[in-house]
Amino acid sequence: METFETICYIDENGNVRNEEGAARINEKLAKEMYEKLLLVRTFDRKAISLQRQGRLGTYAPFEGQEGAQVGSASALKEGDWLFPTYRDHAASITFGHSIPRVFLYWNGRVEGCVAPEGKHIFPPAVPIATQLPHATGAALAEKWKGTDNASIVYFGDGATSEGDFHEGLNFASVFKAPVVFFNQNNQYAISVHISKQMNSETIAQKSVAYGIPGVRVDGSDVFAVYFETQKALERARNGEGPTLIEAVTWRFGAHTTADDPTKYRNQDESIQKREQIDPLLRVERYLKNQGYWDDEWAAEMQANASAVIEEAVEEMEAFPKPKVEDIFDHVFASPTWTIQQQKEEYLQQMRGEDA
Amino acid sequence: MKTAVANVQKLSLVQAVTDGLRTMMSEHKEVIVMGEDVGQNGGVFRATEGLIEEFGEQRVIDTPLSESGIIGTGIGLALNGFLPVVEMQFLGFIYPAFEQIMTHATRIRMRTLGKYHVPMVIRAPYGAGIRAPEIHSDSVEALFTHMPGIKVVCPSNPYDAKGLLIASIEDPDPVLFMESMRCYRSTKGGVPSGKYTVDIGKANVLKEGEDITILAWGAMVMLAEKAAEEYKKQDIHCEVIDIRTLYPLDKKTISESVQKTGRVVIVHEAHSTGGVGTDLISLVNDTSFLSLKAPIERVTGFDVPVPFSALEDHYIPTVDRIKKAINKVWTF
Numbered sequence: 047m048e049t050f051e052t053i054c055y056i057d058e059n060g061n062v063r064n065e066e067g068a069a070r071i072n073e074k075l076a077k078e079m080y081e082k083l084l085l086v087r088t089f090d091r092k093a094i095s096l097q098r099q100g101r102l103g104t105y106a107p108f109e110g111q112e113g114a115q116v117g118s119a120s121a122l123k124e125g126d127w128l129f130p131t132y133r134d135h136a137a138s139i140t141f142g143h144s145i146p147r148v149f150l151y152w153n154g155r156v157e158g159c160v161a162p163e164g165k166h167i168f169p170p171a172v173p174i175a176t177q178l179p180h181a182t183g184a185a186l187a188e189k190w191k192g193t194d195n196a197s198i199v200y201f202g203d204g205a206t207s208e209g210d211f212h213e214g215l216n217f218a219s220v221f222k223a224p225v226v227f228f229n230q231n232n233q234y235a236i237s238v239h240i241s242k243q244m245n246s247e248t249i250a251q252k253s254v255a256y257g258i259p260g261v262r263v264d265g266s267d268v269f270a271v272y273f274e275t276q277k278a279l280e281r282a283r284n285g286e287g288p289t290l291i292e293a294v295t296w297r298f299g300a301h302t303t304a305d306d307p308t309k310y311r312n313q314d315e316s317i318q319k320r321e322q323i324d325p326l327l328r329v330e331r332y333l334k335n336q337g338y339w340d341d342e343w344a345a346e347m348q349a350n351a352s353a354v355i356e357e358a359v360e361e362m363e364a365f366p367k368p369k370v371e372d373i374f375d376h377v378f379a380s381p382t383w384t385i386q387q388q389k390e391e392y393l394q395q396m397r398g399e400d401a
Numbered sequence: 402m403k404t405a406v407a408n409v410q411k412l413s414l415v416q417a418v419t420d421g422l423r424t425m426m427s428e429h430k431e432v433i434v435m436g437e438d439v440g441q442n443g444g445v446f447r448a449t450e451g452l453i454e455e456f457g458e459q460r461v462i463d464t465p466l467s468e469s470g471i472i473g474t475g476i477g478l479a480l481n482g483f484l485p486v487v488e489m490q491f492l493g494f495i496y497p498a499f500e501q502i503m504t505h506a507t508r509i510r511m512r513t514l515g516k517y518h519v520p521m522v523i524r525a526p527y528g529a530g531i532r533a534p535e536i537h538s539d540s541v542e543a544l545f546t547h548m549p550g551i552k553v554v555c556p557s558n559p560y561d562a563k564g565l566l567i568a569s570i571e572d573p574d575p576v577l578f579m580e581s582m583r584c585y586r587s588t589k590g591g592v593p594s595g596k597y598t599v600d601i602g603k604a605n606v607l608k609e610g611e612d613i614t615i616l617a618w619g620a621m622v623m624l625a626e627k628a629a630e631e632y633k634k635q636d637i638h639c640e641v642i643d644i645r646t647l648y649p650l651d652k653k654t655i656s657e658s659v660q661k662t663g664r665v666v667i668v669h670e671a672h673s674t675g676g677v678g679t680d681l682i683s684l685v686n687d688t689s690f691l692s693l694k695a696p697i698e699r700v701t702g703f704d705v706p707v708p709f710s711a712l713e714d715h716y717i718p719t720v721d722r723i724k725k726a727i728n729k730v731w732t733f
Contacts, residue, residue: 172536209469
């Protein structure tokens with residue numbers, strides 16, 4: 047059977063492992079990636095802290111998966127489509143989502159689903175794997191409209207057990223849709239380990255059944271993810287159809303802030319893993335090995351990231367109060383009489399006008 | 402209601418569910434629990450906590466993330482000798498399994514003239530008010546009361562939760578067992594140890610009253626009781642009925658109450674149009690039309706998706722909204 051080796055451009059110690067990497071990774075790219083990784087990590091830690099203070103609702107952290115999200119979303123171009131889950135805000139932010147809006151989403155505000163004008167970023171999918179066929183459809187629309195835009199869709203290892211995963215891949219394969227199926231295999235679907243999720247050796251190998259290319263990449267290596275996603279997008283834009291990418295990652299924290307991972311995961315393993323696979327640390331090690339590292343620069347990057355995130359928090363907290371009308375006004379293009387009547391009665395009641 | 406003499410413990414609704422599962426698993430080796438995170442993690446709401454340690458991985462099964470797969474496999478197990486109790490992590494996640502329930506679980510008995518049947522229980526936490534993320538808070542019981550071939554049960558207190566769960570597991574047909582997340586830990590109540598059942602299809606008169614009948618289930622029962630309590634001070638006496646089983650409805654208890662009071666308020670947090678409230682009105686029409694002294698009032702969620710958490714409270718019926726409805730039927 048076809049095997050899927052895990053592609054890695056820089057190893058745990060920050061050493062370049064292949065020729066392509068040696069040719070393409072340079073100081074500029076590494077520093078750009080470092081800056082992006084730092085920004086989303088700062089976001090993630092801030093979100094957890096705000097949740098603990100009761101200033102955000104339940105939150106789904108991604109620390110450990112930044113390399114997979116930042117690397118893949120950095121490969122997109124303006125005009126492409128991004129379909130995230132509730133854990134892919136690092137990808138959304140990298141592709142240009144507004145950070146205050148992402149905070150708003152986690153504050154239970156529908157405004158958080160609305161990406162900036164011109165950015166095709168879909169609201170996070172809450173059910174599992176249901177967004178894969180959407181990405182296929184949106185990609186087909188681009189193809190049939192004659193553009194070279196593509197879709198990328200994010201999902202976890204658990205999603206590969208759902209029917210929609212298979213339906214999305216099959217459709218895309220049959221119609222050669224320009225879509226990249228980007229899996230983050232973080233080994234756990236809440237408490238269920240990948241070994242209980244599937245009996246396949248890899249997720250990448252599932253591509254074989256659909257007759258499309260499959261790629262297994264080290265998800266903690268932002269460069270490997272970046273270059274391999276670029277290749278998949280290139281194939282998509284050239285009319286060669288979809289690719290399934292499996293980025294092997296490890297989420298350091300809980301499934302959500304409402305969850306206790308000590309019940310099902312060995313925490314020592316996570317601590318040890320962090321040392322080995324932390325995507326940020328890996329870029330730092332690369333920069334140090336190459337003699338590009340500069341403490342002052344790094345401190346400045348951290349200060350910048352903190353300032354951007356703090357400003358976003360302020361903007362989120364200064365956002366106008368949620369509008370009750372929104373729950374009635376956006377169900378249909380024109381409200382049905384039932385909704386119209388329910389709205390009027392409720393607003394009257396809020397104003398204390400009812401009998 | 403059959404109650405064996407037993408020790409009574411104070412338990413929350415979610416603990417009563419665990420106790421009911423444990424009781425039935427101890428008595429019948431055919432009872433198995435399946436679902437996402439039900440094993441090692443003990444369920445995301447701790448409803449299956451400790452069961453894997455007690456009964457092992459063969460009977461408390463962490464499944465792949467696959468709602469249609471869980472229910473479809475449950476159907477196969479059920480028609481071949483097991484009594485699966487499958488968990489949907491949230492009722493709002495059941496939609497991928499809709500096909501398995503609608504086109505298979507509910508009609509296998511009819512299609513085989515009784516040769517095969519599906520004694521499966523589908524447990525599903527549901528409802529708004531706990532600040533869960535979007536789609537986690539759906540209250541879509543009417544989708545299932547509309548399906549021929551499945552019973553729909555919705556306890557509002559710990560005693561009923563255990564008794565109804567045991568009755569559901571013993572029922573030879575599929576049962577959707579809805580657990581209100583808002584009721585999970587809101588109060589504790591006396592729960593006898595060991596096996597007892599609460600009959601499916603029987604409503605419970607929680608408070609007797611002569612003036613107005615209030616019909617509610619799940620988390621809305623607490624609100625109905627509060628509203629009734631406040632009117633009691635004005636010497637208006639509401640009879641509060643916990644419907645408990647949404648399919649089949651308890652025609653007798655409901656009609657007797659309406660014939661006594663002549664006034665009806667229905668409270669449900671699900672959307673208004675096509676909700677179970679509509680069936681209740683129809684039942685009252687059929688049985689008690691001439692007893693009515695006022696049009697029936699409904700207090701429900703709106704015909705909109707359950708909003709994101711920041712606006713969630715605007716969706717759920719409140720004690721105030723129930724009081725207004727009471728006032729309306731009283732002063733008609």
